[in-house]
Amino acid sequence: MSLPVLQMAEPVTVEEDPLDLMDEIETLKRQQDAAILAHFYVDGDLQDIADFTGDSLKLARDATRIPNPTIVFCGVHFMGESAKILSPEKTVLMPDLQAGCSLAESCPADRLAAYQAELRAKGHDFQTVAYINTTAAVKALCDWIVTSGNAREIIDRVPADKEILFVPDQHLGRYLSSVTGRPMILWPGSCMVHEVFSIQDLLRAKRNHPGSIVMAHPECPANILEISDVIGGTEKMRKYVASIPEKKTFLVATEANMIHPLMKLAPQHEYIPVPGIMTSTGETCACNRCPHMARNTLQKVRDCLKNRSPEIVWQPYFAQAQDVLKRSLLQ
């Protein structure tokens, strides 16, 4: 007699109540005197429980100013690294150490070092300017670090007789070169989220919302920036929408979670993520969500506080990255 074949059941993930998780996080945070920092691209729930929200520049500065000995950084790996580098005495916990960044990964330190050596051998006299979305090992090879919030000011600090090698985002570099008038050697990197905006969807959305304002992050490709009314990082977007009292429709070309802080700050407006609702099918398109930022969850925030892990641990090359980060972001 043959026995029936038993099917192995799939492991069941138990969804925990978000409100219970928030309570637990609050208690753990108080017990450990911890502060939660959250980037504008993480889920709205995490932004709501955070003590500080912001872009990379603001959060890096916040990390140095707060008195709490423990930081939970809801963002991606290079952000946690920057917080640790600027505040080595603090414990920097991350909900998920696997939260990387496609842009940072597009510029590995060994390839950058080889390219710098090749340029020098060809007689180029340059300084390397890196977007903050780079690993600490890459930052250690650079002269300046910029964010979308301070890029113009930092580029003005590069001596006029030097060439500029800009890494890793080619779109941001091209945009900065056009607004500063400084020619740049561009590293061919880009962000997987900002690359996917469809020009057709954006043009269709503009046509369907006459009078709308297109707001784009400078990490977007040139064809998106060319038809944008406002180009800037997330803090600039916030300031812009807050400065307009009457209701407007904004078509927002950046990570879709950015709508959350915009809505909180200026709820009088309508915000449509690009491509947002696909006009062709009426379906919601989630392709402008960052899968790395999405690794941050309430459950993981609770767990990392509870276990005091995972943690960003100091590495020897952080010391060199510290010099360039301090010079660029804090002075």
Ligand code: SF4
């Ligand atoms: S949105 Fe792009 S640049 Fe930002 S963390 Fe995600 S992959 Fe990196």
